[in-house]
Amino acid sequence: MADDLDDIEDDEDEDGEEKPKKSIVKLAMLIGIPVVVLILGAAAFFMFFSGGDDEEVALVCDEHGEHCEAVAGNTQAEAPPEHVYYYSLQPEGVDSSIIVNIRSADGRPLNLKLSLAFESTDPQLGPILQEHLQPVMDQFIPFLSELREDDLYGSAGPHRVRLELLRRVNLVIEPHRVDQVRITELIIAD
16 A cells, blocks of 8 residues: 555655656557558558559550550550360260169169260370379379268369379379369269
């Protein structure tokens, strides 16, 4: 209690007036720091979200330079889109379905019939896939046999299967590359 009275007495001058505190520094810190943080946040927001369009504005003038106008758009020649090729594991006319046994939730065996197409921008990938057919199938069959019926339900099930098959086919045909695996048929039967 006596310490509190001493603190009060220290704050007052001999005339009974209060001494000026160091509150100006505290006030500057309490107001200044949040203002700086807000300014930095606004600058980061502006830089991140104001990327704008990829369009460039070019100034197009007539022959004599008398009449000029701004033209929006990409002034560089655009590259033609790459052609996409689709390949199957078997030649056309031959059934390219993969049929494996999988397990159901209650342990009964089920049959999984799966047809695939491989997408690539490489026009030379077809013969490469044909010459690596057995190693690719050796990668696919054990993986597909270990699947459960529950692994294939929902939208995430086939997506995970496609990603794993893509990883496995690219391991086999390295240094060549398949861009995507497409599931053209997926049948689960008793």
